[in-house]
Amino acid sequence: MALQRDLFSVVVLFAIYSFLMATVLVALDAVDVAMTEAAVGAGASTVLLLGALHLTGAREAKRMERPLVPLALSIVVAAVLGWGSLGLPAFSDPGAPIHTHVVPRYLNDGPRETGVPNIVAAVLASYRGYDTLGETVVVFAAGAGVIALLRRRKRR
Amino acid sequence: MSALAPHFSYWVTLFLMVAGLYILIARGNLVKKLIGLAVLQSSVYLLYIAPGKLLGGTAPIVAAGFSTYSNPLPHVLILTAIVVGVATLALGLAITVRIREAYGSIEEDEILERDRAEGR
């Protein structure tokens, strides 16, 4: 993806990547997230990218000068994260803090307290409903922002 | 190796992160930079979601016959992150389209050159 210079293929690759991500998410039992990634990441993003490419031209100019500095920089950032992740609980450890704190209430009492057996929906819309309000506002901000930027002029 | 093995799920995150950041910094095309940004953002998905998985568990939809569920909280957080990501992408593309109309180019160096020619 980094080397491909035809932006159209980059976008197609990106869509494929998003679908792969969605399948990985299904394998991780995150079905709601997978569905969103498939709809939003692979669907909406691709449509937007193609729409934009239509307006900007789909050919990248050329070259890739001094590619080592950015590479070193990104590897340093990833190394910090990698070093930090060594201290995290092992994969699928039921005793990890994320499984023993806060979440048990959602799983045990969620269906009774909210009447919704899909815990993701219960947490999304009720326990952390305020986050979702913020998220809706983010979508609204993007929509209104794009109107402000791209609305066609009446005259000229 | 034994220290690394339990953490293999983070390697994918790291790889995606390097790829995203690299495209973002190294490439001069504004659309490509945005794609790099999207890859960087998506690297976070696995950082949150992979540790929430429990082997032998199922999706967090409570039903009879299951007792182990994967952790729903990261799912909620990443749902938000995905939506925020696409919102940013949309806005970024809109700005890019306007840049193309104003400068006739979406290559970083050409834009900078034109700004310099104008003498700030």
Place this chain on the structure above:
Amino acid sequence: MLEHLPALQVVLPLVAAPLIVLARSTRFAWLATTVVSYACLVCAALLASRVADGGAISYALGNWPPPWGIEYRVDALSAFVLVAVSLTASFVAPYAQRSIAAEIEPDRQYLMYAMYCLCLAGLLGMAITGDAFNLFVFLEISSLASYVLIALGRRRQALFAAYQYMLLGTVGATFYVIGVGLLYLVTGTLNFADLAERLRMVQDLRPVLAALAFITVGMGLKFALFPLHQWLPNAYAFAPSMATAFLAATATKVSVYVLLRYYFTVFDPAALFERLPTREIFLLLSVAAMVVASLAAVYQRDVKRLFAWSSVAQVGYITLGIGLENQAGLTGSITHLLNHGVTKGAIFLLLGGVALRAGAGAVTMETLAGLGRRMPLTALGLVVAGLSLIGLPGTAGFVTKWYLIVGALERGAWWVVAAIAASSLIAVAYVWRVVEAAYLREAPAPAAARREAPAGMLAAGLAMAGLCVYFGFFTSINVEGAHAAAALLLRGAQ
């Protein structure tokens, strides 16, 4: 209704934005924006007085107790930031009417107001929330809105400036999410108070240190911590006048607040400052910002760019207190959130008036020539705010520097005192360039007529310049609030 103040503080501007979009009327948009801005100031003032009397306020959104639900938590520090942000907003909103009418195309003026309301809501939400992930959501609301605000600038450079800001800002926000993710994975919680408690029990500190690095760099990108400031000069220089004034006075400040919140109340400050070179790093970066960015400011031709560089330098003053980590230093830092907001707000509001009358997109030194004759009140306001920037006794800027110097002396850091002095001297140089152009240079012949900016804009700018002097003499709001906030942060340190 008073117990719901924390929710109203953020929800009012948040609801105003869709109402404005629905109404599609510029008049209604301005009215709603102004009403909401004043309502926010009232909320913030009431909250601040309640916190001063009765201690921190906790508000459970959705009536779910924290850490299961999201908590709003107002303590001395967040109350101070809320007041600082909404105070600026209450000056920018009335100013916006003429400024937006002059700079933005008529069919999208109402969207500009909507974006401003969203930005305000996002910043207030960041300052008030007690939840790490909720902070990210509101960070994104304010960021997306500010990208649009900047991109609506009149010249095409505004677009590219907005793009660069968007790129770096999103990387910053993503780093923040990574940091929060690591903290979540080792503690299982997102609530700040709960996080602080459970972080003390974590055995393996590697993820916590990585989280510290990611949150510091992420937020550093947002508030232009030297050398992560590349986006700032262009963004401020090319944004519409009211957007520059609002963002310069508030946006970077709230991100610094987030860093303070993490450093002193979430992480263990004892370990953070004793076992890591945090103090040295922040002192070095702050001093570098104060000196280097000030020097860069001296050489700018575009006046908005000049003051944008000066903002990078002033962020250095604010982060200096983190490096000093004592009562006086932190008081200086926190009070500067407000003092600098008022000072820069005044400068950019007044420059907006100059740009409007000059009719040109850019305000250069040539545009300022003869300003003392043509726009005497505007020029006077600029001089007053400029003196506050330098830190002359009797202005808000002096108050900051006084506390920072006391804090540096307590640490025995003479070189920091020297750097503050040097940076102030360089500030004299760049402010003098503006004064020289305004009073000593002759105006070009066609523009010699005397004509002030429209009354609403002029009044807002002068009122803010007046606040620079007010806060220099009457320090009951800025210093006492900051003092209580600093004491709160250092209490957490023990």
Place this chain on the structure above:
Amino acid sequence: MKDDIILRVVAKLLLPFMLLFALYVQFHADFGPGGGFQAGVIAAAAVIFYSLIFGLRAGERLAPPWIVEAMLAGGVLVYAGVGVAGLLLGGNYLDYFVLHADPAAGQHRGIFWVEIGVLLTVAGAMLKLYTMFAGRDRNEDGEEEGA
């Protein structure tokens, strides 16, 4: 693509089913994956699909711009309105317990309306984004194409 009879017929036939699927995803979210975000994108996709085949004009007849903008803003207002209703009924902001005499039923009611708000805003935003990008070059601004 306007002239292909198969596409035209299929598009017309599929449209109601896609919208129906969006509604299923919306209202089945209690028991399976789904919710306002996914449903909103699917509903918008249905209309986008329609306007891809029949042209932007036809799409705008199906979903007029003012309705789309009203959805965009209205969704946030519905969501925030649920919160205000909680306030008026004596609870905290976004408190669903007070929306009904029975707290669990109140939760259910709150979640229902909140998801409707999300659906409206997301569908409105996606449609608006598409028409904004697709409609950008069909007017005077087109002169800069390829410049």
